[in-house]
Amino acid sequence: MNIDNLKIKKEVNIREAMKKLDAGAKGILFVVSKDDELIGTLTDGDFRRWILKNGNMEESVENVMNKNPIYLMEGDVNSADEVMLEKSITAVPIINLNRNILDVKFLNKNVLIENKNRTLQDIPIVIMAGGLGTRLYPYTKILPKPLIPIGDTPIIERIIDKFCLYGGKDFYLTVNYKKNMIKSYFNELDKEYFINYVEEDKPLGTGGSLSLLKGKIDKTFFVSNCDILIEADYESILKHHKEKGYKVTVVSSVKNFQIPYGVFKLNESGNINEIVEKPVYTFLINTGMYVIEPEVLNDIPEGKFYNLPDIVEEYMNSGVPVGVYPISEQSWMDMGQISEMKEMVEKIENKEKNNN
Template identity: 55%
Template sequence: MNIQDLFINEDLSIKEAIKKLDETAKKILLVVENNKLIGVLTDGDIRRWILKNGNLNEPISLIMIRSPKYICEEDIKDAKKVLKEYSIEAIPVLNKKEEIIDIIFWNDNFNIKFKFKKMDNPVVIMAGGKGTRLDPYTKILPKPLIPIGDIPIVERIINRFNEYGCNNFYMTVNYKKNMIKAYFNEIEKTYVIDYIDEDKPLGTAGGLYLLKDKIMDTFFLSNCDILIEGNYSDMLKYHKEHKAKITLITSLKHYTIPYGVIQINEDSDVKKMIEKPEYDFLVNTGMYILEPEVINDIPENEFFHITDLINTYINKGEKIGVYPISEGAWLDMGQFKEMEIMLERLGIK
C-alpha cells in the first residue's frame, strides 16, 4: 500500500473519513498539510464521536488527534519499543523536514501479533439454526461448518476470540449437530467447547436458559455467521465502564435512496422533494456482551430472541450499551451475496 493512501486533510468530512478507513483497512489516517503531519485520525476517535451522536458531515478537524506520536527517521530502529510503550499499533515516520516518509504497523513489521490486553471470558456461539437462506449448501452442511476459504466460519469466529485469550466456548447446537461435534473432535485445538443441545429451535437467545449455573462471568454472545474485526478487549472494557447489562456491537451503515423522495403535507400536496437522500444508521451485527444475570431472565424451553430480551430491558429502564464499529469491520455470510463479500474482504476470492 502507498503511504499516501492514508493521507487526508483536516477539512474532510467524518463520513468520508469513515469510507477511507474502510477502504484502507488500517484503522488510522494521517492528517497532512504540505506533506507534513498535523494530526492522526483513528477508528476509536470516530467511535467516540458516533457515541456522542455527532454529525458525520462535520470536518475531521473536530475529532483528530493534534499531537500524535511519531518517530524520526534516524530512530526507526526504536519503532517496536515505542509502539509497545504507548500500546499503539501504528506510528508515522518523519524526516528532518518533518515530512511523512513512512508509517510502521506492528502487524506488518514484526513476526509476533500485537498483544492486546488478554481476557478469558466465556464465549457463547449460537449455532443451532438451519441457515435456510444458504440453501442448498445447508441441506448438506450446517451453516457453522460452511467453509470460508479452507476454514469453517464458526472456527474463524473461535480463532479470533482465542487470539484475545478466550478458551472457554459454549455452542448451542440443534440442526446437524453431530456433524459440528465430529468436526471439532477431529481438529487440534487449544480451547474447550461445551455443547448445549437444543431439543428444538430456541431462537437467538432461548438456548441461554440451558447455561444457567454454568456461566458466572461477563460473556460474549455471537451469531455463527459473522466475523467482527475489532479490539475485543476494548469492547469488554467499554462494556464494564458503562455498567451495561448488555452491550450491542453495532455497525455504521450508510444508505442512499436512489430516487427522489417526496414528502406531502396534510392536504396531500407536495411539501418537499429530496433528491437521492442519504441516511446513516447503527445496525445490529449479531455480537453482544452480556452480564451473567441476564440468563435468569430467559424463559425456559421457549423460542426467544435476544432482541426480545433487549426490548424488555429497555422498557424496564435497564442500561443497554452500544459499541460502534465501521461497516467494513463487520462481515456477514447469512446470504450468498454477503458470503461473496466476506470472501473478497478476507482476500480469499
C-alpha cells in the first residue's frame, strides 16, 4: 500500500478531498502539513457533517478535518486492533516522533463485519422489484430488471447481500412484471434470509406499492429500488435516522457536474463582472434508498400510482422535517439505463479484481 495515496495537504478543497477519499477506497485520508506532519484525519463522516451544515465545497479541508486524530507511535503497533475496536475506528496511523506517518493499520474486515452483523437483524427491508424496466429494453423483454446480472450475480441478489452483511434477514419484495421468474429464482437459491412477496395487481409506483404493507410492518424499515447499489455503512444510516427522529430519511449522493465552458457572471449594470472557467457545481441526488417509520404507510393512498418522492414532498409542504443522509459520488451505483448498467458492471468487476 502506498501511504502517499492516503495523504492530503490541508490547503486542498473539500470537493477534491472527497474525490481522493473515493479513489483511495480506504475510508480515510490523513491531512499533513508542508513538513509531512500528521495534523488531522478525514472520513466520510466529516464530509457528511459539513454537507448537512450546507458548507461550501470550495473551502479547504482544514475546516472539516478531525484535528485530534487517534494515532500510535511506532513501538505500539501490536495494540492497533485493540485501539481501533475500543475507539470504533477502522484505521490508525503509525507515526514517529516527528509525526511523520510510517504505516497505516486497518481493522480486519472480518472483525469489522462481525461487529456490525447484528445491526439490521430486526429491521424489515423492502425492495421495489415490480417495475417494467423499460429503460433497459430489450434486456427486460427476457428478464425482469431485478434478475439482470451484474457480473455473475443478479442485481437484486447483490442488494440483498449488502443488507445481509449487517444482519438483514427480513425482506419484502414488491413484484408485478415477470413476478414468477423472480419467485422461481429465489425458490432455487440456498439462502439464510426470508423473503415475503408483496404482489401488485397493477403498477403502483415506489410509494403506492408500500400501501400494500399496511398492517404487515410495524417498525422502522429500509426501502431500496432494485436497480441501485449503495456502498455505505448501513448501521450509520439507521443510527442517523433514529437520532434525528425523522419519519423519512433519504440516502442522497453528492454529485458533481462540471460546465465545459467559461461562465459569465454579470454585475447590476449587465456587464461582465467575472469569468469562471469550467465551474463545478455540487448537488445532492436521490439514490432510491430510504429509511422510513411505519406510520408513514398510513399516509400513502391505497390503489393509486404514487412514488416515494411524492410523500417526501407532501411532508415538506406540511412542515414535517425530512432527513437526508449524504454519501459520496462513488458510493452510489445505478443501472437504470443501459449505459449506467455497463458502468456498474465495470466498477463491480474492478472492485472484485482489486479485492482478490
